[in-house]
Amino acid sequence: MSELSFAELGLDPAVLEAVTAVGYETPTPIQAQAIPALLSGRHLLGVAQTGTGKTAAFALPLLSRVDPSVNAPQILVLAPTRELAIQVAEAFSTYASKLPNFHVLPIYGGQDFFPQIKGLRRGAHVIVGTPGRMLDHLRKGTLKLDNLKALVLDEADEMLRMGFIDDVEAILSKTPDNCQRALFSATMPPQIKKVAQTYLKDAVEVRIESASRTVDAISQYVLPVYAERKLDALTRILEVEPFDASIIFVRTKAETIVLAEKLAARGHAAAPLNGDLNQRQREQTVEDLKRGKKDIVVATDVAARGLDVPRITHVINYDVPYDTEAYIHRIGRTGRAGRDGKAILLVTPRERSWLRTLERATNATMEAYELPSPAALQKMRVDQFESQLIGFAEDRKLSKAMAMLDDIAERNEMDITMVAGALACMLEATQPGSLPLEQPEALPAVSTTQPNRDRKAGRPGEFRKGPKPGSYNKRPSGGAPGGKGKFAGKPAGKRPPRQSDAMR
Incomplete structure (x- = not known):
């Protein structure tokens, strides 16, 4: 069933058009099994790890059942943290980009009530939020569920671990009897089983095992960086790394062109590789990379499938991949045929929780990448x-x-x-930056704080001191002389688009 195309799953044409625009071709196993069940109106119990593509597994079919003419909450999604809530909301916006007059609203703690109340009064088809704040709005009467068609519990075991299970059950009890429900959890502890038995009777159960893979020939590094300083960090990486050829992965087709042009302006032999290029152009780009006419290719996931160029020594993930499968595919472009390879991941503060998932998927530890001091x-x-x-x-x-x-x-x-x-x-x-005529800027380090869970006690949802994300250790990068790492820049203003399995 996993060999089906998205076009064969029965999605709404507007949703399918958005999926095609994103560049997805074939559904992941959980998507292939969950989408038909949810399209048919059945309850769903999904047991799957983060990184299996579960957000699209529930977002695509539920969006296909939304009536855009009814400007009221029709889908409710509960997430354990505000970071995940934002990611899921952004995924819904992407998948609904071809639906007319469609609105998604994230609501979570740590944010003032007034803008959320204003958004709820204005109307939204999908509400994504944390349990505590969602329950507050239900009690205030600012969130009404009269038109609710479906409710999703995302990462239910994490909500249990964080002490939200009572709030979750209180919300479930307020949903209409005919409301479709979906529960996704990496594990199935007794309390989650009890919730499923009470509110998801006769549910279709989907279990997906996420196999770990070992990538022995590839050294993996992570560089925390603020979104608006990623180009500065990338430029410095390319300056200090002794690479033969490199492939840089970005999220969109447009970004391949923009970034390739910016790198070319800085003196690099770079070219874009995306699905909008015709077959002859793609073949020419790959041939130029093989022959040394180009040293850098800026590519999307789909365009780089099957790319095998022995001289690629470095893979740089400029944008965090949509899921673990995409990450494994990306870094697999190097370290081939017995050669060593190097993979560097640029990660913004809001994406750092994704590191643990990637480390589990590759069965390897990411080390902190260190850029040189000025x-x-x-x-x-x-x-x-x-x-x-x-x-x-x-x-x-x-x-x-x-x-x-x-x-x-x-x-x-x-x-x-x-x-x-x-x-x-x-x-x-x-060639700006090619000569030592000015002292290089010292890029400020990204904070090591971790996003705190959304709780009513204290300052909900704020960032507090915690352990460094992932399990990576601080070691020299091998290619960057001197200095300390964790480069970035000033704090981001507008949040960048999400980058996790929420978009898979």
């Missing part, structure tokens, strides 16, 4: 420039170049060292 980077640039300069001193055209510069210096009454300096400035102008 002083170390400055010295490296001086050394590189000096090495290149000495290399050109043996060029056969040197004597003609010297005669030409002597003539220019004499006509303009300039010292020859001034001419040499002007040439260096001209090179820097055409």
Whole structure:
């Protein structure tokens, strides 16, 4: 059944159009089993790990049953944390992008009530939120469930662990009797089983085992970075890493073009690779990469499927992948045929909880990537420039170049060292950052705080001190000389699009 296409699952045409636009081709096992069951109106009990594509498994079929003309909550999704609530809300927005006048509203603790009440009064078809805040709105009467068609409990065991199970049951008791219900959980402890038996009678059960994979030939690193400083971090990685060829993964087709152009402007031989290119263009790009005419390809997941270029030494995940399968596929573009490979993941603060899932999927630990300090980077640039300069001193055209510069210096009454300096400035102008003419900026480190769960006690949903995300250890990257890592920049303003299995 997993070999079915999305077009064969019976989704609403507008939802299917959005799925196609995202670039999905075939459903994951949980999607192939859950979508038909939910489309038929059955209750669903899904036992699956994060990273199996479960968000799309419930979002796509439930969206196919929404009536956009009814401007009232029709789907309610409960999530344990505000970060997951935001991710799921963004996924719904993506999948509903072709539905007319469609609205999704996330509500969670740590945010003022007034904007949420205003959004609820304005109307939304899908409400995604944390149990505590959702229950507050139900008690205040600002959230009404008269038109509710479906309710989803996402990561139910996590809500149990965080002490939300009473709030969850209180919300379930307020849903209409004919409301369709879906419960997803990585494990099935007794209390979750009790909830399922009470509110999901005769449910279709789907169990998906998420197998771990070992990626022995690939060294994996993670670099926490604020969203708006990702390009700065990427540029510095490419400057310090001794790569032969690299593939950089981004989320959208448009971003492949934008990022490839920005890298080319910085002197890199980069090209985009996406599904909008025709077959001949894609083949030419891959051939250029193989022959060394291009050193960097900026690609989407779909466009890079089956890509096998032996000289790819580095994979850089500029955007966090949609799910674990996509991540494993991405980093598998390097470390092939017995060669070692290196994979570097840029992760924004809100995405750090995703690291544990990726580590479990690959059965490997991500180490902290360390960029060089500004002083170390400055010295490296001086050394590189000096090495290149000495290399050109043996060029056969040197004597003609010297005669030409002597003539220019004499006509303009300039010292020859001034001419040499002007040439260096001209090179820097055409390739910014290539010469050590200015001290590199020290990118501020990303905070090591962890997002706190949404609780009524204290300041709900705020960020507090906690252990560093994932299980990665702080070690040298191997390619970055000197300095300390965890580069980023200033705190993000507008939240970037979600990047996790919520979009799979």
